[in-house]
Amino acid sequence: MTSTTGALPARALDTTAGTPWPVRHLSAKIAEYIQRMPSVWVEGQVVQLNRRPGTTLAFLTLRDTDTDVSVPVSLHTRVLEQATTEISEGAHVVVHVTPAFWPKRGSLQMQADEIRAVGVGELLARIEHLKRILAAEGLFEPSRKKPLPFLPRVVGLICGRESKAEHDVVVNARARWPQVRFEIREVAVQGTQAVSQVSAALAELDADPAVEVIVVARGGGAVEDLLPFSNETLVRAAAACRTPLVSAIGHETDAPLLDLVADHRASTPTDAAKQIVPDIGEERARLQQARSRIRAAITHRLHREEEGLAAMRSRPVLARPHTVLDAEAEQVARRRQAGRRALEDRLHAGAADVSRLAAQVRALSPAATLDRGYAVVQHGDDLVLRDPAEVEVGQALRIRVARGELPATVAPATPRFTGPEHEDEGAT
Incomplete structure (x- = not known):
């Protein structure tokens, strides 16, 4: 049996196993604390909207657009009727709520006294503001863009469940290159689950080393349907992706922020298929053209060299x-x-x-004189006789002629001639 109220601890910190608070006291304390909380404007997306027949009450679930967090909200039907725009499931709204705690059930609920739909113009203004912030951070810079692989073996595809976008990407890609393989992640591509599911699929495919390019595809839609692809959380997740990313969200006129941060933008899912894989027919034709050009170049070079050799040989x-x-x-x-x-x-x-x-x-030479018939008379020590006065009668002489020598003796001189031409001649 529990203690009396007067014996209960005044603070929660003072409770023990021997002196606990009863449930009614705890509920009263929680209700008292919550009642002190002021009213607050809350923004989110309506995921459920129920009007109870026979009553003036309506209930909706307000979910955060970035994470899987939601709170229940109750309101009078007149509050819905006073909204300037009809409120329906999927609408992006701001609600003025007051927290209320129901002690009997121990449940927390928000009571709304005003609800406003966030208009498309305001949503676009918010997107434009976020766009300027992300651009200032450099997330849209061309230098960050990664080139697509020429022929990826595995393509990661993020798309809606059994969507036309999936069919367009897969069928057209395999028609261009039949050997291409796909890792497909079917997720919510609109609504409150889109941001979390697309971000998770993007992280999973980016972590797979076999995936060489990732395509996020959706076949267009209204501005409200494409809001998740301009969500800051998803855009930053795409910017952090290391694998080349192709955004194929909408049509040519649609421009969510994911298109700007992705490495390549495709106007449609079919265009994305054309970007990620080459056309096998075109590649074969180009290969044949290249082979023909190479063959012609080699033939021309050979002919030119042959002509050069012939000219040199000539x-x-x-x-x-x-x-x-x-x-x-x-x-x-x-x-x-x-x-x-x-x-x-x-x-x-x-x-x-x-x-x-x-x-x-x-x-x-004296020999030449001797050859002409002259002789050389020598006396004494082979001295040449030049004057008859140099010898005496009876003195021995040597007479040298051209062919040898003759001995001679000086005899008395006897005149043998009378002519003047022989005055100087002597006798031997």
Whole structure:
């Protein structure tokens, strides 16, 4: 049996196992605390809206657009009727609520006294403001864009469940390149679950090393339907993605912020299929053209080289390589002959000079005089006799002629001539 109220601890910190608070007291304390809370404006998305028949009450669930958090809200039907725009499930609203705690059930509920739908203009203004913030951070810079792989083996695809976008991407991609494989993640692409599910799928595919490119596809829609793809949480998750990302959210006129932060934007899911894989027919045609160009270039180069070789072979120096040697040999022969002639002429001239000098020497030699019939008379110590007065009668002399010597003795002189031409001649 519980203690009396007067014996209850005054504070929650003072309670023990022996002196606990009864449930009614705890509920009263919670209700008292919550009643002190002021009213607050709350923004979220209506995910459930129920009007109870026979009553003036309506109940809705207000969910956060970024995370999976929701609170129940009760309001009078007149509050819904006073809203400037009809409130329906999926509407983005701001609600003026007061927290209320029901002690009997121990439940917390928000009681609304005013509700306003957030208009498209205001939503677009908020997106534009977020766009300026993200642009200032550099998330839209072209330098951050990653190039697409030429031929990805595995493509990650994030799309709605059994959606037309999935069909367009898969069918068109496989028509262009049948070997391409897909890792498909079917998620909510609109509503309150879209941001969390798309972000989770994006993180999962980005962590898969086999996935080489990721496509986020949706087949367009109203501005309200595309709001999750301009959500800051999702946009930042896409900016942090390391795998090349292709955004194929809407049509040409749709421009959610995911298009700006993605590495490549496709106007439609079909356009995304064309961007991520090449067309096998076009590639084969290009390959054939390249092979034809290479073959033509090689053939042209070979013909040009053959013509060059033929032209070189037709030159005299290559047609008759010894022609150059013949000319040089002839020149060497001419120079040898000229040198021989010069040497012979020099020898002949030298021989003539020698002969002339020899003749001169012979002419000056005493032997030449002896050859002409003259004789040399010597006496004493081989002295040449130049004057008859140098000898005496009976003195022995030697007479040298051209062919030898003769002994002689000086005899008395006897005149043997009378003519004046013989005055100087003597007798031996």
